[in-house]
Amino acid sequence: xxxxxxxxxxxxxxxxxxxxxxxxxxxxxxxxxxxxxxxxxxxxxxxxxxxxxxxxxxxxxxxxxxxxxxxxxxxxxxxxxxxxxxxxxxxxxxxxxxxxxxxxxxxxxxxxxxxxxxxxxxxxxxxxxxxxxxxxxxxxxxxxxxxxxxxxxxxxxxxxxxxxxxxxxxxxxxxxxxxxxxxxxxxxxxxxxxxxxxxxxxxxxxxxxxxxxxxxxxxxxxxxxxxxxxxxxxxxxxxxxxxxxxx
Amino acid sequence: xxxxxxxxxxxxxxxxxxxxxxxxxxxxxxxxxxxxxxxxxxxxxxxxxxxxxxxxxxxxxxxxxxxxxxxxxxxxxxxxxxxxxxxxxxxxxxxxxxxxxxxxxxxxxxxxxxxxxxxxxxxxxxxxxxxxxxxxxxxxxxxxxxxxxxxxxxxxxxxxxxxxxxxxxxxxxxxxxxxxxxxxxxxxxxxxxxxxxxxxxxxxxxxxxxxxxxxxxxxxxxxxxxxxxxxxxxxxxxxxxxxxxxxxxxxxxxxxxxxxxxxxxxxxxxxxxxxxxxxxxxxxxxxxxxxxxxxxxxxxxxxxxxxxxxxxxxxxxxxxxxxxxxxxxxxxxxxxxxx
Ligand SMILES: [Fe+2]
Ligand SMILES: [Fe+2]
Numbered sequence: 001x002x003x004x005x006x007x008x009x010x011x012x013x014x015x016x017x018x019x020x021x022x023x024x025x026x027x028x029x030x031x032x033x034x035x036x037x038x039x040x041x042x043x044x045x046x047x048x049x050x051x052x053x054x055x056x057x058x059x060x061x062x063x064x065x066x067x068x069x070x071x072x073x074x075x076x077x078x079x080x081x082x083x084x085x086x087x088x089x090x091x092x093x094x095x096x097x098x099x100x101x102x103x104x105x106x107x108x109x110x111x112x113x114x115x116x117x118x119x120x121x122x123x124x125x126x127x128x129x130x131x132x133x134x135x136x137x138x139x140x141x142x143x144x145x146x147x148x149x150x151x152x153x154x155x156x157x158x159x160x161x162x163x164x165x166x167x168x169x170x171x172x173x174x175x176x177x178x179x180x181x182x183x184x185x186x187x188x189x190x191x192x193x194x195x196x197x198x199x200x201x202x203x204x205x206x207x208x209x210x211x212x213x214x215x216x217x218x219x220x221x222x223x224x225x226x227x228x229x230x231x232x233x234x235x236x237x238x239x240x241x242x243x244x245x246x247x
Numbered sequence: 248x249x250x251x252x253x254x255x256x257x258x259x260x261x262x263x264x265x266x267x268x269x270x271x272x273x274x275x276x277x278x279x280x281x282x283x284x285x286x287x288x289x290x291x292x293x294x295x296x297x298x299x300x301x302x303x304x305x306x307x308x309x310x311x312x313x314x315x316x317x318x319x320x321x322x323x324x325x326x327x328x329x330x331x332x333x334x335x336x337x338x339x340x341x342x343x344x345x346x347x348x349x350x351x352x353x354x355x356x357x358x359x360x361x362x363x364x365x366x367x368x369x370x371x372x373x374x375x376x377x378x379x380x381x382x383x384x385x386x387x388x389x390x391x392x393x394x395x396x397x398x399x400x401x402x403x404x405x406x407x408x409x410x411x412x413x414x415x416x417x418x419x420x421x422x423x424x425x426x427x428x429x430x431x432x433x434x435x436x437x438x439x440x441x442x443x444x445x446x447x448x449x450x451x452x453x454x455x456x457x458x459x460x461x462x463x464x465x466x467x468x469x470x471x472x473x474x475x476x477x478x479x480x481x482x483x484x485x486x487x488x489x490x491x492x493x494x495x496x497x498x499x500x501x502x503x504x505x506x507x508x509x510x511x512x513x514x515x516x517x518x519x520x521x522x523x524x525x526x527x528x529x530x531x532x533x534x535x536x537x538x539x540x541x542x543x544x545x546x547x548x549x550x551x552x553x554x555x556x557x558x559x560x561x562x563x564x565x566x567x568x569x570x571x572x573x574x575x576x577x578x579x580x581x582x583x584x585x586x
Contacts, residue, residue, distance in 0.1 A: 015337075022331045022340070025347055026324040026559070029567025031355055034324070038348035042341060049337050066336050090570050146580065147573025154569070238335045238393055245451050247335040247443075 001173045001221065004058045005078055006185055007119065008068070009221050010107075011051035012079035015069060016228070017100060018044035019235055020087055029090055036136060040097070043129040047122060054118045070239040074229040078221045082165040084228040091151070091158035094140040099162060101133035102198045103169045106191045115184040138202045145206025156208050163211040167218050169195070253405065253434055253506070256412050260430045263415035267423055270294050289490050294420035297363040305489055308482065309419055310364050311380070312491065317357035318375045318382035320350045322556050326390040327399055335393060342439050343396060349436065353429045360425040376561055384542060385472050387550030394447055394454075394461035400440015401514075402462070402469040402507070408433045409503045410473065418490035441510065448515050462511075463519045471537040473500040479539070504534045 021041035028034040052065040111123035144155040170192045180187035270293045281300040334340035358368040374380040414426040447458035474496040486492035520535045
């Protein structure tokens with residue numbers, strides 16, 4: 001995966017996560033949660049926009065954030081499958097958010113001093129937001145895990161459902177590894193032990209069981225579930241119906 | 248930025264805020280005559296606070312009005328929320344998300360203001376869900392195209408500002424304070440709607456047509472937001488005496504029309520009223536009244552989206568029941584362990 005591909009990966013994770021979180025708007029279990037989920041969606045969207053703009057510049061073909069968001073097809077998206085999964089119930093959404101935000105927080109924390117100054121600048125801003133996402137999702141996972149019998153069952157089912165998709169966050173890629181050795185970016189595969197420790201602590205407090213790791217081979221970024229094409233069809237429909245229009 | 252600002256109106260929010268702070272140093276002495284004391288406070292343009300005695304009808308009127316207002320903010324998230332997933336640029340998506348999030352925040356401030364009158368948010372939400380309390384009928388119209396997001400911001404948020412700025416001087420302190428917070432955010436909502444329409448109107452022919460179609464559909468329902476004409480308005484007079492209301496429905500509607508005409512010119516969009524014209528003698532515009540029979544039908548439940556809006560709210564509430572129960576149970580366990 002090239003340098004551009006790496007930046008697009010971070011951008012697309014944030015963009016697709018924002019799109020899914022936005023779907024909750026006016027549907028959350030509490031009004032306060034409507035506000036919180038919109039907030040997190042806005043944070044993710046903000047990061048996505050900065051990184052997409054940067055990826056367009058790195059690529060050097062004159063593509064803007066909107067060109068990249070609205071005019072690529074599913075197979076060109078570099079996000080992990082975790083973020084594109086349907087929202088499911090509130091427990092599934094919180095499981096997805098916990099796993100993603102712990103990963104993002106670690107990644108941003110370690111990206112602050114990297115050689116790619118643009119990524120470092122985005123990371124410096126995004127790490128504070130990520131800390132809040134981790135806090136918010138952890139609290140819910142604990143409340144639901146250690147709440148009622150029903151919420152415990154739902155939370156455990158959600159963790160079981162989403163767990164197999166977490167492998168992809170730590171994909172080992174030779175190009176990315178080489179760039180990280182040169183100090184340009186962070187190799188996500190190095191984040192796994194810290195991620196596991198953080199997630200384990202939340203699951204334990206939530207009285208939940210961590211699923212066993214599957215031994216299936218890791219899916220590469222760029223490989224998707226059926227959900228992504230549907231998500232993009234909705235997201236892109238208006239923009240694509242008016243080629244070249246300004247909004 | 249395009250001269251569209253509701254700036255003069257919004258300056259009144261700041262002056263209402265200053266007056267409210269001054270009114271806090273109250274110089275009327277409380278005595279045994281509760282009604283007399285209440286009347287004096289209201290007459291002196293000071294604020295009734297939750298600790299004060301107030302007539303039961305005043306309390307009931309406020310609960311009904313504030314709750315209806317809060318419900319409107321919450322139901323109002325739906326028509327615009329409908330376009331978050333399809334917003335045509337990432338910038339527009341971010342602005343719209345932030346706007347709909349604000350509306351949820353407005354709902355929360357207003358429920359909190361209503362709670363100071365001795366009713367809980369849970370009870371109010373129940374009354375919304377079982378249909379005992381209403382929300383603004385404007386949200387029973389559909390958002391069919393992206394331009395509707397612009398038209399809602401320009402016209403619906405614009406009408407809300409015209410309605411709400413005088414409420415910043417309402418005699419009930421908590422409501423007045425909530426309205427000051429809300430109005431400050433509404434100006435941003437109105438501006439983003441105006442900008443959406445301005446961009447569409449100056450874009451491709453399809454975009455321009457989309458903008459005009461949206462204004463055509465939202466104009467009369469927006470005029471109806473000010474309520475029935477003064478002659479038919481049931482609670483108006485008493486609310487004016489209590490200084491809950493400061494202007495009549497027709498006065499506010501006229502003010503709104505006069506502001507919109509000038510802005511429609513800048514937008515290069517037509518207001519769908521062939522009889523709209525400047526009346527030199529009155530110094531105001533003559534305009535066609537909205538269809539008040541339609542307004543009554545929509546209020547009674549027969550609008551294009553009443554069913555959907557209520558169904559959506561009920562489903563969100565019932566789908567979330569297990570989550571709220573879990574949060575309660577978890578908090579109880581914690582409290583027990585802490586003892
Ligand atoms: Fe509002
Ligand atoms: Fe608004």
